[in-house]
Each structure stands twice: as structure tokens, then as C-alpha cells.
Amino acid sequence: MSPVKMIRGASRVWSGSTARSVRAAADELVLVSRISNGITRLQRTMATKVITPENLNPNLVKLEYAVRGPLVIRATEIEKELQKGAQKPFKQVIKANIGDAHAMGQVPITFIRQVLACVALPELIKTGDFPEDVKKRAEDILDGCGGRSVGSYSASHGIELIRRHVAEYIARRDGHPCDWNNVCLSGGASAGIKNCLQMFVNRVDGKPSAVMIPIPQYPLYTASLAEYGLEAVGYFLDEETNWGLDVQELQRAYEKGSENSSVRAIVVINPGNPTGQVLTRQNIEELIAFAHKHRLFIFADEVYQDNVYDAKSEFISFKKVLTEMGAPFSGMELASFMSVSKGYMGECGLRGGWMELLNLQPTVQAHLYKTISAMLCPSVLGQVAVDCVAKPPAPGEPSHERWLREKAGVLRALRERAAMVVDAFNSMPGFACRPVQGAMYAFPRLALPPRAAQAAARAQQAPDVFYAFRLLEETGICIVPGSGFGQRPGTYHFRTTILPQRDVLRTMLDAFKKFHEEFTREFS
Amino acid sequence: MSPVKMIRGASRVWSGSTARSVRAAADELVLVSRISNGITRLQRTMATKVITPENLNPNLVKLEYAVRGPLVIRATEIEKELQKGAQKPFKQVIKANIGDAHAMGQVPITFIRQVLACVALPELIKTGDFPEDVKKRAEDILDGCGGRSVGSYSASHGIELIRRHVAEYIARRDGHPCDWNNVCLSGGASAGIKNCLQMFVNRVDGKPSAVMIPIPQYPLYTASLAEYGLEAVGYFLDEETNWGLDVQELQRAYEKGSENSSVRAIVVINPGNPTGQVLTRQNIEELIAFAHKHRLFIFADEVYQDNVYDAKSEFISFKKVLTEMGAPFSGMELASFMSVSKGYMGECGLRGGWMELLNLQPTVQAHLYKTISAMLCPSVLGQVAVDCVAKPPAPGEPSHERWLREKAGVLRALRERAAMVVDAFNSMPGFACRPVQGAMYAFPRLALPPRAAQAAARAQQAPDVFYAFRLLEETGICIVPGSGFGQRPGTYHFRTTILPQRDVLRTMLDAFKKFHEEFTREFS
Secondary structure, eight states: OOHHHHHHHHHHHHHGGGGSOHHHHHHHHHHHHHHHHHHHHHHHHHHOOSSOTTTSOHHHHHOOOGGGSHHHHHHHHHHHHHHTTOOOSSSSOEETTSOOTGGGTOOOOHHHHHHHHHHHSTHHHHHSOOOHHHHHHHHHHHHTSGGGOTTSOOOTTOOHHHHHHHHHHHHHHHTSOOOGGGEEEESHHHHHHHHHHHTTOSOBTTBOEEEEEEESOOTHHHHHHHHHTOEEEEEEOBGGGTSBOOHHHHHHHHHHHHHHSEEEEEEEESSOTTTOOOOOHHHHHHHHHHHHHTTOEEEEEOTTTTOBOOTTOOOOOHHHHHHHHOTTGGGSOEEEEEESSSTTTOOGGGOOEEEEEESOOHHHHHHHHHHHHTTOOOOHHHHHHHHHHHSOOOTTSTTHHHHHHHHHHHHHHHHHHHHHHHHHHHTSTTEEOOOOOBTTEEOOEEOOOHHHHHHHHHTTSOHHHHHHHHHHHHHOEEOEEGGGTOOOTTOOBEEEESOSOHHHHHHHHHHHHHHHHHHHHHHO | OOHHHHHHHHHHHHHGGGGSOHHHHHHHHHHHHHHHHHHHHHHHHHHOOSSOTTTSOHHHHHOOOGGGSHHHHHHHHHHHHHHTTOOOSSSOOEETTSOOTGGGTOOOOHHHHHHHHHHHSTHHHHHSOOOHHHHHHHHHHHHTSGGGOTTSOOOTTOOHHHHHHHHHHHHHHHTSOOOGGGEEEESHHHHHHHHHHHTTOSOBTTBOEEEEEEESOOTHHHHHHHHHTOEEEEEEOBGGGTSBOOHHHHHHHHHHHHHHSEEEEEEEESSOTTTOOOOOHHHHHHHHHHHHHTTOEEEEEOTTTTOBOOTTOOOOOHHHHHHHHOTTGGGSOEEEEEESSSTTTOOGGGOOEEEEEESOOHHHHHHHHHHHHTTOOOOHHHHHHHHHHHSOOOTTSTTHHHHHHHHHHHHHHHHHHHHHHHHHHHTSTTEEOOOOOBTTEEOOEEOOOHHHHHHHHHTTSOHHHHHHHHHHHHHOEEOEEGGGTOOOTTOOBEEEESOSOHHHHHHHHHHHHHHHHHHHHHHO
16 A cells, blocks of 8 residues: 555544544554555665666656657557457558668668678678679678678778768769768768767857757657757748748747757758658758858758659759858858668668768867767678668679669659558548658648547547557557657647558558548547 | 967067158058958858867867777878888787777687578578578577568667577576566667766766776776766776775775765776776675665676686676675666677677666666667667577587687687786786786786886877887887776876787787887886
8 A cells, every 4th residue: 555545544544533532543543654654664765776767867858759659669569469369450560650661571672681691701702692793892891891800890980991982972972072081980870960969069158059950850859959958949841832941930940049049050851751851952052041141050861862752853962052052151061961771772770871071170070080989880780781872783783783673663662652642641531641752751731620639638648649549559550640750739740651561551541541530530 | 371470460560660650550550450350250250160179069079088099090090001001110000909809810700690691681591501500590580670671670679589588698697587678789888888877967966976987997988978977986996906896995986076976876897998807706795785885876897708717717797796695785776788799709890789777767767768769779780699699509509519619719719818918018027917817908007217208298198108109100009008098196007908819919019028128228
């Protein structure tokens, strides 16, 4: 019995005293109180851990990462229940919450995996039946490894050969030179982003530093800003112009943010996550001019640069635009991030990525590299995947045709599914879904019946979270509510990936539609 | 010309005015001043980066990581000079600065590499010529991966199957149960250590939090504490008792640290890095009792648990001792760290590791796991290596004998070289080197002639840094000066690995001896 219940019990004892002697009741109260104190003491001993929720780093308490939040934890539980034979109205959980392509059945690119196998077990270069360019690549990479083993530490910013290949890739992409010394390999893009954000942990002009982030945003940003105690200043993307950037809104957010903080950097995600837009050159130019005016460091999250589906859209890097705008813009500080987890390769589990640093003050860049060095190095096998992405088989090489076919196949399938998802949502009453021009997600808006909002309030959940939990329990579909990314107050969205394979996606969209109709009926 | 020089020029102009009209001089001054202002403006524009050494996160400026510091940067430069044909008094750089076994010629464990190749390219399970247990292991791991691909994200704390194997490993090692829910996989031990340290970023009782660390220490600790703005409270290990722990010294350090900070945790490295000692059970018990008395969270850095060479020493885990001490000690909070980078496997580049969390308050553990989740997951291939280490081929399985032979071979070679290094240093005048009972390093003390200290002062270097740079330039041997780990004031040490292969090590020790004799002669 808890101390509180004990005390309640004691009150009952006391209030019943009219029928018995006051003395006896008082005795009982003392006894109950003693037991209660004992329990409290015991609880305190049990509870007095060195580290408690009260004295834990408050930034960690505040940190939220919706893509792997309570819904996903529940989805994993349901998977286990299904495995144990539980009866549900569905046969499988569909994890449309996370951009995890291979988990959704996308097949790895053969060239990447062949090179990985050869560097992991170099005897395969001799004994295995692999194309010459695979063997050559494996040999080249091993030449760049200490003791010719991927088990050696690399330099903290990555193997020089691979950094050079990345620089060549960037130069080809943009038509402008790239200095390999400014390319830093990382364990996925997230590690690089966090390292760069950390530079801003400092009060400036007596105010805490702040970073502008889009709303909706990818929650790594709010999570990392919270972790570092940095302020997040959200600027709304404009759903009406397909989640475009609006300079007036940037200005509004900047001014609001500047009241209590020192705004020092701005994050842009292009193609957009969760919003799927591809920025136009004009939009990019506007943002660069805005950042220049307010002296902001630009974080260009460009991990979806290969994922453009809309025929009229084109990925243009911030580096390219900034360079072509000339001085003074071409001298601005920029960090651009890329990953092997997305694109056509989808190698999330390998943890490979890079960042290009532009125009950083050399001492600052040296401090950044030094900080990274304490973590020794990013996974060398992740770096190997980076190499295969930065320098894919060239025309004429034995693996070229297969690589091209596989890459085109993945991107074609994604393009089809992007359209399929958007069409399906736009056919459901109450839904409005912008085209998925790029990336891997749809972010439809839905109108929730007022009674659903009331039911959510009773369940102490945001309405979109309430909806997502119901969807999960009734259909096995796991999505991320818009509140995990941020949305304009009073609007509701969610993010779903376009990654489930065609048949599964069809099943998922049908189940979703049926659920939505029933949900709407129930709460109308 | 700098603005300062310009102004100086203007003063000269002004002071020369007696010989000319004051007016003309004044005109010149105005002109010079205008040019000077222009240059200042230009310089300001050029120099005013958004992020400068002045407004950069000061923790990053403070952070130092000697294992990859200026000496190593210079060593890499020298390697490039040699490649370009530069004439040096040596033919190769020997990087004895870092515990990077494969880079020093150690051969990978076949079982690990075969499993890696099979999970990276699963068609090899069918087409390749691999032992049955390799194929079975690869299949089991792929069953634990989304879409049966190592390119899928795993759970943030790792693949459940592998966490279970780690828990079984720990239970076998200690003879006490281990709950797999408390095992969290990480990208090497460093990532786990940093995640745990971060929990303490909070002021308690109005004072900044502090963590006790051994001196000498592995500089990841000072680097990470600096990064997080946590105070480091050093306790000296006792060189006289072969770098043992002394409770009086612990108490002294605690009291000193408590003056201005709130001491909340203690780090122990066993077997020791850089000091190579293996703690006795009594020493471990004393530390646990001390930590209990002062309510300290214990960080047990046990990454060298397989590296014990001394016949009279034995690795005993903190978890085992704490458990066997019974209540109240068995309820203490502990995090123990392990890695695939060290031991007999030396797979540094794969970035695999784990931590076991003991007795954490469940809400605190949930916050920690949530924080980790924003970084998505550790390298899945690193996790695969963890699996092979936690559950090596069992007796009777086809790979068992080879695995046993390879493991024993690596450890035997390390044992021989540990003795070889210690003997060599103890044969040099001015050196005193404690036995290397475990880990991968010798940490000899050396007496430097007073004139060397004076020369170092002129070069604005610590004497041991001065010595190490001279050694590098004259012999190509790269070691880490003791000041990078911490040492008692007035004493000088350095850390060298015992990893170079026998012949290279012989060459290295001979060159070292010759250098030391000449150095001593020069400065005596």
C-alpha cells in the first residue's frame, strides 16, 4: 500500500472515531502513520539513485525524437504479440514511420555489397567470382586502410582516397571545384549535423544561441538542439506553395527568435523531409540572401539529393547556387550533408555519410576536426559504401550496366509509389496531400472531426497522435503524427514513407482508407 | 600593410611635421587614416565569419585528444614526405601512438570476417565455400535484420538477438545473470561512454557536476568532459604499486573536487590504459566501497578484458565484484563498457561495442535510450562483429578450432611483446617501466636531463612533448607524451603500444635506445 493510501486509510480511521473511543482511533492513526513513514523511508532509499529523473541532464529529459517515439515502441510490441499468435485485425505491422528502405523490401545495389564483401574478406578478391571493377575497387580501398584492413582506424574525417572521390562527385554534380580537405566523412549524416550544431553552443551578446529550423522539420534537429541546450527558432514552410520558403515568414521568425536569443544559423532540408518538396533555384537564392543579410551559417541537409521524382523539379545544391551568386554570397559559411542511407542505395544500417564544409574559418574547422577525432573514426565499412556512391562504376566498366539498371529500378519504383500515395490520400475525404516531388515521404493534411479532438483530449493525447494510435491498433500501420515534426497550430498532418513495396503499399492504402472512413463515421 | 602599421606610419608623418607645413602633414594623416579605415573595414568583412574562434563553443576549443594530436598530424605529414621520396634517417613511420592492431599487421579473426562477408552479400551463404557455423550465424543475424538486410536500421540499442548473445556472454564471464534489456550496443565503447557521461550535464546543489577520472587516463575522458562542460577531478594512480588505486588518494581527490563541484561519478579503466595494470579484487572492492560511501555512479571501462598477460593477474569485472559484495553495494549504479576494437580481435574500424547498465532508475534508462534513438542506430556491421565476439564458435562447431588457434596466437604474440617492450625500456638508462599486466600499452617513466627541459621551454613545449617530437623527427617513431594522459607534476612518461609486429618492434626499440642515448648526451 502506498503512503498516500495509508494516510487516506488513517483519515477513514479517524473519521470513524465517533463510534469508538477517540483514544483507540488515535492509536491506530499513530500506527498507520509509523508504517507509512517506514514505507516512505524505504521508498526513499530505493529511489535515491545517484542519477534520478530530477538530477538528470534536463536536456535529455526534454529531448524528443518522434520517428522512434512511443508509437514505434508500441508497433514493436504489436509485432511481438503477432509473433506469439495474438489475434489482430491485421497480419503484419507496416512500419511506414521511418525511411528504412531495405526493411521495406528494397534490394541492395549489388556493386556496393560486392565491394563490401571483398574488403571484409580480402581472399574473396582472388577466390570469388566478382567483376574486375569490384576487385579493383576493393584493392584500392584496402590500399587506403592501415595494414590493408578495414579493421584499422581511419583518419577521423575519413580515408583520404574516399574523401577525394567525394570531392570529385561534388565537383561533377555542381560544375564547381570542391576541395577534398573540406570533405569530412561521418557515421551517417546525423553525426555530421550534430558535430556542426555543437559549434554554436555558446552565448553570444549575452543571449543563448539559436538555430532556425523549418516547421515541419526532421526531428533530429529539435532533438539535437534540445540535447545541446540550443534554442530552436521555427519558420513555417508554406503548404499552399507546396511547402515553399517565404522570405517574409523567415523574417518574422528571425525577429521573434532574436527577442530572446542570438540567431546564428539556419537549417534547410532539400528535398524536404517530411514535406517532399524540391526547392526552386529562386527559393534557394532568397534563402541565401536572407542568411547573408542576417549573418547566418547555413546547414543544407541534402541527403535526398538523388530522390527527385517530379519531372519539372531538379535538385540544385546550396553550394552551387551560393557559388554562382558570386561575392559576397560565395564567401558564406555552409555545411552540406549527404548520406548513403537514402537515395537509391538505402544503406541505413551501414552508417555512412559526409559533409562538405565551405568557407569556414580555418581555426574553427581545425577545432571541429579535433572534436571529431576524439570519436576516433566513422565506421570504415560505412566509408566503403560512401566510396561506392561517390564513385559508382563508370560507363564501360563491367559493373556499370547492372548498377545503372538497379539504380533506375529503385528510383522508378519510388516515383510510382510517390504518385500512388498522393493519389490515394487525395481520394480520401478530409485529406489534402501535396505532390511528393522528392525525398521519401508524403505529409498529407487531414481534417479531424471535432469529436475526435475531444476524445483525444480525454485520452490526454494530441488529436493527430490519438489518430495515429488508433490507426496502429486497428490496421498495424505505423505512421508519425505531424506534431512530431511541427505543424501550424490547428492543422493536423502525418508523415508516411513511400517505401513499402507496391503490393504492401496497395494493401496499406486500402486499409488506411477503410480505417479513415470508420474513424470519421465514429467521431462525426 | 596592417592598419596598425598604417597608424604608426601616420604618427611618423605627424612627428615629421616640423620640417613641413602642418597642413600638409595633416592632409597626409587624413589620407592614411582613410586608407587604414578602408582596410579595417575590408579586414572586418573578411574576418567576420559567422563562427569565429572567439564565438565558437568554448568547450570545443578547450577539448584535447592527445592520441590524435599534433604529433600524429606531424607523423602523417612525414609519411607523405617519405612517399614523395624525402630523405630521412628512417624508412617508415611507426605509429605506436594508437591501439590500432590491424594497422600494425595483426591478422583479423577469420570467423568474424567470414560472417561479415556473408551478411554483406547473402548470396555467398549459398555460393561461397564457408563452414556451416559461419553460414548459420549469418542466417541468424539476417533473420534479426529488417528485410533481412544489414542495410536496414536496427533498434537504436541494437539487434535483439545480439543483445541477448552479449547478455549470455556476460553471464558466462561473471557467473551471474545478465538482463539483455540492460545491454545497449554502441558504435565502439566511446559512443556509449559519451552517452552516459552526458547524463551528468546538470548543476547539482548549485555546483557544476564533476566526474572522477584516473591520472594517467585515456584522453577520451578529458576530451568528452571538456566537450560537455563537466569538471574532471583527477585521482592519481600509484606508480609504486604498479599503478594501483589508493583509497586515501581517492578521498583526497574527492574532497578537493567537492570544494567547487558536485562529484557524481567515477571512471575506472581496468585493465589500465595507458598504464597496463590489472586491478586486484581487493582494489576493486575498495573502489566500490568508496563509490558507495560518496554516492558515485561507476563507469567501468573494461574494453581490455581479454588482454591480460601476467600469469598472476586475472580480469574480474566490476559487475561481478559488486554483485558478490551483496547489499547495499549490489544495488549500485554501474555502466560497464566493452569494444570489438581491442582484445584479440582488434576490429577498430568496424566500430562495434556495448555497454551493460546496472541498477539504473528505469525512467533514467528510458531517457538515455531515447537520447540514443535520435542517432538512429550503431553500424549494423559493427553489431555483427559484436555478435561474433559475444558468441564465438562453440567447441564442436566447425570454426571452433581455427578461432581458438587464431585467438591464442594473437594473445600469445601480445604477451611476448609486452615483455619485450618492458625489458627494452628497463635496459635503457633513465627509464623505469612497470610490467604490462594487461591492455596494449607500456607507460614508462623517463628522467629527462635538466638542459632538455630548458630547451623544451625555449621551444614552448612541455619537456615530454619536446622529447616525443625529437623522437619522431629522428626515428619516425610516434608515441604519445605522458602529458596527454596526465602524470604527477615533475614526472615524465609516454605511452607506446605493444602492437608493432616482432621485427618492427625490435627495430623500433633499437632505434629508440639509440635516440635516447644521443638525446641524453646532447642535453647532459
